[in-house]
Amino acid sequence: MHGSQILEEADRLMTVCNSCRYCEGLCAVFPAMEMRRAFSDGDLNYLANLCHACGACYTDCQFSPPHEFNVNVPRTLAIARAESWAGYAWPRALSGLFARNGVAVSLICAVSVAAFIFGFAAFTDRQVLLGVHTGPGAFYALMPHNAMAALFGAAFLYAMLALATGLRAFWSDIGEPAGTLADPPSLWQAMKDAGRLRYLDGGGVGCFNEDERPTDRRKIYHHLTFYGFLLCFAATSVATLYHYLLAREAPYAWWDLPVLLGTLGGIGLLIGPAGLLIEKFKRDAALVDEKRTGMDTAFILMLLLTSMTGLALLAWRDTVAMGPLLALHLGVVFSLFITLPYSKFVHGLYRYAALVRYARERRMLGHG
Numbered sequence: 001m002h003g004s005q006i007l008e009e010a011d012r013l014m015t016v017c018n019s020c021r022y023c024e025g026l027c028a029v030f031p032a033m034e035m036r037r038a039f040s041d042g043d044l045n046y047l048a049n050l051c052h053a054c055g056a057c058y059t060d061c062q063f064s065p066p067h068e069f070n071v072n073v074p075r076t077l078a079i080a081r082a083e084s085w086a087g088y089a090w091p092r093a094l095s096g097l098f099a100r101n102g103v104a105v106s107l108i109c110a111v112s113v114a115a116f117i118f119g120f121a122a123f124t125d126r127q128v129l130l131g132v133h134t135g136p137g138a139f140y141a142l143m144p145h146n147a148m149a150a151l152f153g154a155a156f157l158y159a160m161l162a163l164a165t166g167l168r169a170f171w172s173d174i175g176e177p178a179g180t181l182a183d184p185p186s187l188w189q190a191m192k193d194a195g196r197l198r199y200l201d202g203g204g205v206g207c208f209n210e211d212e213r214p215t216d217r218r219k220i221y222h223h224l225t226f227y228g229f230l231l232c233f234a235a236t237s238v239a240t241l242y243h244y245l246l247a248r249e250a251p252y253a254w255w256d257l258p259v260l261l262g263t264l265g266g267i268g269l270l271i272g273p274a275g276l277l278i279e280k281f282k283r284d285a286a287l288v289d290e291k292r293t294g295m296d297t298a299f300i301l302m303l304l305l306t307s308m309t310g311l312a313l314l315a316w317r318d319t320v321a322m323g324p325l326l327a328l329h330l331g332v333v334f335s336l337f338i339t340l341p342y343s344k345f346v347h348g349l350y351r352y353a354a355l356v357r358y359a360r361e362r363r364m365l366g367h368g
């Protein structure tokens with residue numbers, strides 16, 4: 001007996017697949033499945049989070065609908081995956097945010113943007129809010145640096161704490177003691193596999209999206225999104241070091257490292273999410289967990305809004321539009337931070353942990 005209907009179904013499918021084994025070369029899920037004869041809830045959650053949703057095992061399967069075996073591995077694992085994220089959420093009281101995620105994220109974003117606009121209007125006079133501010137420290141005419149650092153530092157720390165607690169719950173659910181997460185060769189292998197999205201390629205031909213013709217589009221857009229996000233994070237980190245170590249205040253010139261990193265990242269974070277959104281709406285409905293369309297879309301839109309408002313702020317920071325654009329950008333980034341632990345963002349964390357376990361299992365069997 002499993003903890004949910006979807007895990008019962010995942011168990012049924014994994015048992016069929018374990019007899020068939022036709023798909024064993026497609027990704028990491030099938031070899032990991034073959035290491036087991038029976039599946040606990042934790043095993044199924046592990047396999048669900050190891051799946052990259054490439055769709056190949058649905059297209060290739062001779063038992064997929066309308067066959068009576070009704071084998072649909074991508075969709076079943078997608079639902080199990082999303083249900084597992086809600087189960088690991090911290091604090092537990094907020095796990096419901098995964099259910100109506102699109103509405104929740106939209107509301108939090110709207111309130112957050114409104115709060116920054118209201119805050120700027122309340123704490124600065126109209127001339128400052130709609131004035132032209134240039135040179136080092138220009139942003140802090142609208143919001144003192146210490147207030148900005150305290151607010152965003154607290155939101156970031158909260159997100160990190162919630163994500164780390166969720167990761168711990170996942171790791172314990174799949175039956176691994178905390179210590180095994182510190183296995184350098186497995187961490188490195190998983191980093192390489194995640195960094196090039198090794199298993200989002202349908203066994204080498206590409207990802208299946210709207211039809212039976214594989215393409216690399218989802219992988220390319222995902223890379224642009226992921227590396228764009230990392231570059232933006234690097235830009236913020238360098239700017240923080242500039243501020244505290246070199247006493248150099250933002251905004252910086254266009255040729256300075258934080259701006260170059262942020263601009264490159266912002267462009268990636270513009271093209272990648274826009275492409276993912278287009279691919280999402282073209283995707284074969286048989287492959288997706290339609291109940292989570294809101295969550296996927298909300299996260300992609302939040303990334304898109306972050307890059308759009310960031311690039312707009314860069315373009316018009318020397319004009320009277322700077323104040324309203326700064327409020328808009330800070331509101332979007334703040335809501336992105338506090339909703340990270342309850343958004344599609346978590347898929348990257350749990351998938352990476354699942355890849356670490358997979359790498360370790362393979363090494364223990366002498367395969368890597």
Ligand code: SF4
Pocket residue numbers: 016017018020021022023024057058060061062063064071073
């Ligand atoms: S998905 Fe279908 S073809 Fe692939 S292993 Fe399972 S039953 Fe076999």
Ligand code: SF4
Pocket residue numbers: 023026027028029030050051052053054055056057058073074077199202
């Ligand atoms: S959808 Fe792709 S990644 Fe997921 S189990 Fe099937 S082949 Fe593997």
